[in-house]
Amino acid sequence: LGSIFMNMSANMLGLDNAATPLGLKAMKELQELNLKKDTASNPMIMFLVVNTSGLIIIPISIMVYRAQMGAAQPTDVFIPILLSTFISTLVGVIAVSIAQKINLINKPILLLTGVICLFFSGLVYLFLSVSREEMGTYSTLIANILLFSVIILFILTGVRKKINVYDSFVEGAKEGFTTAVRIIPYLVAFLVGIAVFRTSGAMDFLVEGIGYVVGLCGVDTSFVGALPTALMKSLSGSGANGLMIDTMKELGPDSFVGRMSCVVRGASDTTFYILAVYFGSVGISKTRNAVTCGLIADFSGIIAAILISYLFFF
Template structure:
């Protein structure tokens, strides 16, 4: 519903502004609009088509990991942490296992597996919910952390960057150079959501599994940043890309190696997952084209430049650097619509270049935040929850902190 309003608004506002420009003597404005529509429709198709190979590769590898039991093993490792975060879930209740599996799948980029597990967890949480129309404390914690969940490998963002780099003629381009900054950005968002909900629910965060998790992660990221901060920007970007590539390829080797050791048919598992990847990439085409053509009308008529320019002027007036402003609409849209934010990210990369600071920052923001309204609507709607209490406010707070954190991280690594 929200995306429908935004889509219609972009086109109608663009049309009205175009009429004003026509009245002012701009006889080519509608020609520019139509050229932009056709160009962006082609761009959307080309990007989506370029995703087929990468998504098939990654989902094939993830299917190997799933069959090899790596997802289950990963979930067991997270269990001590989540038992402290969800103290009201009875010990050994199925909801606890579904929650851990959902987060494990999300962290590894298994969106197709994560959503069914999340809906299953909500149904199980509803079973122990004393008031069936009011969101329980565990439900709120689960959904807020879902909207701000850590994604270890931003698969789709990396795939889009790689596809666009080829279309922009970039050779030896490493799309994984956003891996570390995105990981830090999404961790900031996750921490903000956890702290916000824990404060309301009076959950003690100074428990060893929680402290160990946050302390270990923060220490690792801090050491990496200290080791990288003295490098020139180009060398820092290359080093981050190397780290990202090593981690991603390390996951591939680990899954394949464990699968072979456990005597599963690795090849057949890969093919099974790759088939899903093809379907996912093709499904994106209409959504991406739809939002891109609306953005094209909005940008061609000057409306987007007016908004971005206004924000930029305000930022400059405050004495701040305004280089981040063109990527800011991605963060504003992400809370409302994932596909809308993806379209804006592509628009930024097309306008400024996939390897520009603005392009990298848009990718980091896209990978660091989640669609709060969509997640709350789908998950609460699946169990007929009418009163969501403070879930939305905590989710939006986590998103806001995540966007700010992503911008700061982007400056630290790429500016």
């Protein structure tokens, strides 16, 4: 539970690189409880889908990219990303619950869901009631306080329990290096597949096809420019970041498509990357319905990001 909590906390702060080693540790510990070592257990699938849905409270990295690209107000995508990622996570959890026949209609679950909805509603209301300049200041301040608090909490807990924090850190770093070496084959195979998908023109063909079909229906096709980021996001976080930056360079960070590409990028995380790395690190070959549920969360996040971007920026 500690590893899962730390992984989710890093994701909520938009710290993708920091979340990965924590997620790998959590998956390794879940594997120790798994009776069928080659098959994903129910808790593993739920944990993976929550990761792929990418619940972000403060999208630090995306706001930094927007600031570097010269956006007039880098934080103007904050509320749209918050709403989109919340919808993606909620749909993902519901999809897994249906697949695993988990009864969500009970008092504890409804109470927890209500508290989370109230929290996000309050957060949205708070940031809508201040100016965009203040929004940027508050979001950065909150992120810095949370990050610093986590570090201090680690040190204080170590002192309280008389643990040598430095030695524990070094041991953890050694274990992290071993894990990194173990997942290299899965990572290389995955990156090759992404490269083939992009360089073969399959992505361009798919995006143009979607735009053509949508145009025939008489619907506005402005969102098509953000689709490369949306499609790549399910495959690779760094690839999606690259496409998001390219979109902002080409069309401007304050353009409709430039903003939408940022919202789409923050709406959910990299389903196939997380699945390949997390399951590959513990030797899971039978993923059951993890891919299906993860893609449902991804798809809902993309749709939500597009609709919310039209609502805020069009």
